Amino acid sequence: HNVAVMIRSIPLRGFDQDMAERVLRGLEGTGVRVLRPAVPEEVTRDPDTGRKRVPYRSDGGAPGTEVCDTVLFATGRRPCTSGIGLERAGVRVDGDGFVVTDALDRTSAAHIFAIGDVAAGRPQLTPVAIQAGQLLARRLFGGAGQAMHYSLAPTTVFTPLEYGCCGYAEEAAVEEFGEAAVEVFHSKPIPLEWRLGRGGEAYVKVVCHAPDDM
Numbered sequence: 001h002n003v004a005v006m007i008r009s010i011p012l013r014g015f016d017q018d019m020a021e022r023v024l025r026g027l028e029g030t031g032v033r034v035l036r037p038a039v040p041e042e043v044t045r046d047p048d049t050g051r052k053r054v055p056y057r058s059d060g061g062a063p064g065t066e067v068c069d070t071v072l073f074a075t076g077r078r079p080c081t082s083g084i085g086l087e088r089a090g091v092r093v094d095g096d097g098f099v100v101t102d103a104l105d106r107t108s109a110a111h112i113f114a115i116g117d118v119a120a121g122r123p124q125l126t127p128v129a130i131q132a133g134q135l136l137a138r139r140l141f142g143g144a145g146q147a148m149h150y151s152l153a154p155t156t157v158f159t160p161l162e163y164g165c166c167g168y169a170e171e172a173a174v175e176e177f178g179e180a181a182v183e184v185f186h187s188k189p190i191p192l193e194w195r196l197g198r199g200g201e202a203y204v205k206v207v208c209h210a211p212d213d214m
Helices: 017-029 126-141 170-177 192-198
Strands: 004-006 033-035 052-057 064-068 155-157 163-165 182-187 204-209
Touching (some): 004 064, 017 033, 017 163, 017 170, 170 182
Parallel strands (some): 004 033
Antiparallel strands (some): 052 064
16 A cells, blocks of 8 residues: 655654664664655645645745545544643643643642643553553552652564654653763574564664762
8 A cells, every 4th residue: 555654743752762763764664754844734625536635834844736536634642631630639730731740640739639641741552541540549558658669661663664762861861860871782683573574674772870880
């Protein structure tokens, strides 16, 4: 199939951008056309063919139009926090409506907590929300003190070149610890199953905190 992906800004926001670029190159290697920056303006149906026309604009580039059978929007999600009285309860939200929390998942109202996708800056992953809820319950009712380490939540991206990660992205590590304290190791192994006909090359990147070798 002829597939095009329109990206309005950066790919895989929040992930290591070096790895995100490798994922994109893997997509292009399978024949997917990557258009960026490209912002679709509308979707109309051709009355004669039934196909969809998607004109798009490109900052700094020429506008264009894609004609296709199917259009899939991957636009993320927004929290449903407006109109439920959070402001009257003293709960602060950010500009996008996500609830602002501290390291212990406490909101600006000390007796109200928020976990999961509704919390600002948290990974939008179901297992992460489940674990955060369990730890919160233990802190509130079991006398425990362990907080959720959100930066250490593993996740994966199911693109043709599969991408899995855990811990800090390189950009986030540099921002947190400073460039001099970050050391990056690279490896390009070939998995055994790829040696038996598939071909290609894997890539492993390890971002370390140099002062403590972690």
